[in-house]
Amino acid sequence: MYFAALLARTEDGWEASDTELDDVEALSDLTDLARDASVDEDTVLVYIEQEDAWFGVVRVDGEEDPRIYVSDAAAAARSSYGEILLTDELLGREPGAEDEIAALEELVGLDGDEAEDPEFGPGDEDGATGRRPAAVEADDDPEAVPAGPIGDASILADLGLSEQALLTLRTDALAEIADALGADEVLESVR
Structure with missing residues (x-):
């Protein structure tokens, strides 16, 4: 089972909304979805998890390139939503x-x-x-996907969750991330 949520930072804190990923086919679609939820081009986090298998966080700050963290790349590679996050660039492959x-x-x-x-x-x-x-x-094998975390482990460091803390999260990561961000109450409303 999957769960996906958007967390958009505002002047008053975080706004959360659950999101459907049915129309998302590529990272660019996910990035556009995040930018649409942005308030004044502030930070938006997209959180995707497959229960007890992996989770991923995509951070979009205005027009900057998205930053990505995936807790277990090999597990995510077996998922259609995980494949969206595992770009050639993230995996260190040449595009195409x-x-x-x-x-x-x-x-x-x-x-x-x-x-x-x-x-x-x-x-x-x-x-x-x-x-x-x-x-x-x-x-x-250039198609091999590494087991374990991949991406930008410092993706949430300036928001209150250190690299070490992010790397240790496995199950129920969303609750711990939301707690570190001070967004646990707003996120619970969409969960």
Whole structure:
């Protein structure tokens, strides 16, 4: 089960609203949603959690690029909402790298000589290995997503939640984040 909320900072404190992510397909959509909720281009936090698996925070300050923190990238990668947060930039990939890798993998096997090719692992006599080239084994897999936290751990430091405190949050993180921000009452109204 997922829960998503927007926290918009105002002169009088924080305003909270739950949000539907059905129409959000990319980080840019999520950023636009946050900017629409902003009061005078002040800070907006988007919080997304999958119960007992992972949570993510996206911070949008006016027209600046969004800052992202995800508590467990590997768990988030198995989620459609998590995939929105796990951008190529956040994962340290070249934009479009997945498309290039898929195209290269498709080219593998066109000549049928992979069995003798030292770049490929052992295979059948006809060269059908069913494996990736040895150069792209699991340790070097550019599509691999690291387990554990990823992103900007200092995303909430100036709002009252230190990097160390954020890195230790696992379950019920929203309550602790809201408490540190002084937004627990307004957030409870939408939960």
